[in-house]
Amino acid sequence: MNAFIKEGSILILIENARVWTMAGPPIPGGSVLVREGKIAAVGRDIALRDAQDLQRIDAAGGWVLPGLVEAHCHIGISEERVGGVGDDCNELVTPLTPSLRAVDAVNPMDSAFHNALAAGITTVMTGPGSANVVGGQFVALKTHGRNIAEMVLRQSAALKVAFGENPKTNYGGKGSAPATRMAIAAMLREALFKARDYLNEKQAAQKAGRFFKMDYGQEAYLPVLRGEIPLKAHVHRADDILTAIRIAKEFGLKMTLDHCTEGHLIAREVAASGFPAIVGPSLASRSKVEVENLDFKTAGVLRKAGVEVAICSDHPVTLIQYLPIYAGLAAREGLGQAGALRAITAGAARILGVDHRVGTLEPGKDADIAIFSGNPLETATCTLYTLVNGQVVYDRARDGER
Structure with a gap:
């Protein structure tokens, strides 16, 4: 999927990830675009034009899933x-x-x-x-x-x-x-x-x-x-x-x-x-x-x-x-x-009964997203970031020693 977004508001772009939308097959080398607390686009190539205040999160090849x-x-x-x-x-x-x-x-x-x-x-x-x-x-x-x-x-x-x-x-x-x-x-x-x-x-x-x-x-x-x-x-x-x-x-x-x-x-x-x-x-x-x-x-x-x-x-x-x-x-x-x-x-x-809001990574749903270093089902995997309503609420580099 290729998505073209013209946007003038604050955005978060999660990139360089293995994206598990849970609504279709995984997307290697995929990205997820978040806008105003919602998922705006999911795909391999998300083009941005006139984007202001863009925050990029490099998943470094990790797994991205719905929260x-x-x-x-x-x-x-x-x-x-x-x-x-x-x-x-x-x-x-x-x-x-x-x-x-x-x-x-x-x-x-x-x-x-x-x-x-x-x-x-x-x-x-x-x-x-x-x-x-x-x-x-x-x-x-x-x-x-x-x-x-x-x-x-x-x-x-x-x-x-x-x-x-x-x-x-x-x-x-x-x-x-x-x-x-x-x-x-x-x-x-x-x-x-x-x-x-x-x-x-x-x-x-x-x-x-x-x-x-x-x-x-x-x-x-x-x-x-x-x-x-x-x-x-x-x-x-x-x-x-x-x-x-x-x-x-x-x-x-x-x-x-x-x-x-x-x-x-x-x-x-x-x-x-x-x-x-x-x-x-x-x-x-x-x-x-x-x-x-x-x-x-x-x-x-x-x-x-x-x-x-x-x-x-x-x-x-x-x-x-x-x-x-x-x-x-x-x-x-x-x-x-x-x-x-x-x-x-x-x-x-x-x-x-909340699948209209959460559970999959699809445009229009709440930007509740988990970014893992690898497969979350494995014991050695770490949570890198957690987003709720498009806000980064857990950052392992910042919060991991709590």
Whole structure:
């Protein structure tokens, strides 16, 4: 591709790179032009005329990719270094807390945000943990900023639900429901039934012009019922994965299968469901019964079956800055290089519903860009630069010793 740009504003030209647009084949000796925070052009020869204030970044033959996307973590909510004071991950009072919003708890000052930027990660999905059957609303964020409102890509991007051991142990251990998998499923179904009735009543009242008293908790379910956002289902064991699929199908909902630890054992069924899988953290220990079949091969088996997959760190369960290495291990165990890169860029962005903004290097998209010394899936590779919205927010020569 040859591009000719006439421009009189500030530009950044990244050149001498192996450009992985993630929307087509890699471009050796390629360049990326950034203008006013957006990608203006991508190709081998980008001609500039009357360009003022041009900043050139020589990638020195390194790899240029879209900023990496972390599809499931708890960054800014389970903060590093500060212990319980900085842990806002789970509200252990009632198993149904749909109205909680991660955006109200994320601390942009969490040191893990710098670690993410230093790894080329520019987008994260963060939110409540898995202690509750319904945990609250995840948020999709950029990783650079101090004002959370300016970092948000999608404020209520998914509604967290959880199956299996975590809700069972957190409430069953107190002598209250849910103490069984049956109770978890029943509670979720009942909540969705009530929310659907609430939605029907609200629509009928609006159509008739009658007053309708809104319920804040019920309102949190409506984007899910309308198909605007997915359920974000914490599922490890095969039976829990299938229960989540069954419930989502009963109500006609969108859903992501998060962790999906035993997904490789039921790959055909997961593929038939049409739901994507966010796999990980595969480097964590087998610390409980439901992760006894944990393996890096899961993502590759699912992808070969036709499932869209993303790789996640579940930070701080495993550290967010090693997301490219987790993807590299999945590549080695069957996902392959192309699949692994997609799982932390375009595929992850698509699963999160933010692919209109990030995930690929295409004109018009946000200039969130990672420049690596080589293949980011390899342990010896360094992040040279990270750009968010066209701004260089990490420069290894400047920030690497932090």
